[in-house]
Amino acid sequence: MEIDKIKVIAFDADDTLWVNETYFRKAEHEFTQIIKPYCSNTNIDKALFEKEISNLSIYGYGVKGFVLSMIELAIELSDNNLPNTAIHKIVNIGKTMINAPVELLPNVETVLDELSKTYKLIVATKGDLLDQERKLAKSGLLKYFDHVEVLSDKKEVNYKQLLKKINTKPYELLMVGNSLKSDVLPLVAIGASAIHIPFHTTWAHEEVKEINDKALTYTTLTSINDLKSILIN
């Protein structure tokens, strides 16, 4: 990473700027409690993950697809014996998630405030468009960002399109995020820089088993606060 060439810093949002995965874990726990009395499967978490993955190409990322996958799985696991009240509770898990307050991670606002004096800051997040826009509005962080891009996926092709859209060269971009798979590896692969700030919980779909290519280099930090010492003299 050549710091003096960086002009734009892109931030992932969920679990980088604010808490997200924690709400999904909580929702999965509630889902299990709701359907447990009606099904014999002992590994509901695993079955839900598999259902989400099998529906991912249809529904994409976000709460609404998550709820539809929960409903479909619940009906299957209960062998068509789930009471309507249980399905209604699953629908309400989703509404509660969508309406949840935005809980910023520590030091996020002060770091954005400082970095925004030197760099152009943007958000590059995936998920549901309305949901992400709403979370950004609730977060109070919009004023620090020049551009917000909600992507349907975070693969190399999506980042290349983003670079074109914001008229930026790969070496001018630094991406900061909690997911190695989505926020780091595709960036490094297209010649941009990336900083990995792990969140304590990672969705199984975002986990990468091993990084084979030794040429892929990136920096790992434990807190967003550490960005200041790297990026500001």
Next chain:
Amino acid sequence: MEIDKIKVIAFDADDTLWVNETYFRKAEHEFTQIIKPYCSNTNIDKALFEKEISNLSIYGYGVKGFVLSMIELAIELSDNNLPNTAIHKIVNIGKTMINAPVELLPNVETVLDELSKTYKLIVATKGDLLDQERKLAKSGLLKYFDHVEVLSDKKEVNYKQLLKKINTKPYELLMVGNSLKSDVLPLVAIGASAIHIPFHTTWAHEEVKEINDKALTYTTLTSINDLKSILIN
């Protein structure tokens, strides 16, 4: 509309470039057939419209929110007596809609091809991000567009943000779409131009009763093909 100042033509997608509302009407019909045996309400269409509107601020536009609203309403109207098989059928209505082929409206491709020689063409659509990106890819029309913007809503503020994003003045933009409410009135209100091309079916939420402000002027065409005679000498 001062044609010689227009630089960018923005097209709505659903029911402007391809058929969409027809699929929703078909889905509503199927939904009614599925739940009719279990409920006494005789105006299911109206109840569904009201449910969609009451959930719109939570779910936004698109198929996934539509399906979640159908499930919620079906449970309510049946007084918690809907069989799981019926709910599963409702989930599958959504999957069928998402996987439906894209049926272009007549002359769309030739018109885009001709206009793209003179103007910068963009797509400005609302709805689900992944769903709209997928439809554009399936449509084969992506090559004609310089920019694709999926908006969470189509109000004046959304169009102002779009103009900023594409670095375009209001008087340089012409929007073409089937919805007076979403594709015409907000544009005219912010000083851009708009052409209305009605589709034979309009969702009740997009209907406008009366246009009070006589100062709001826009052009209505019966077919996208008529754009050529207006915009190309």
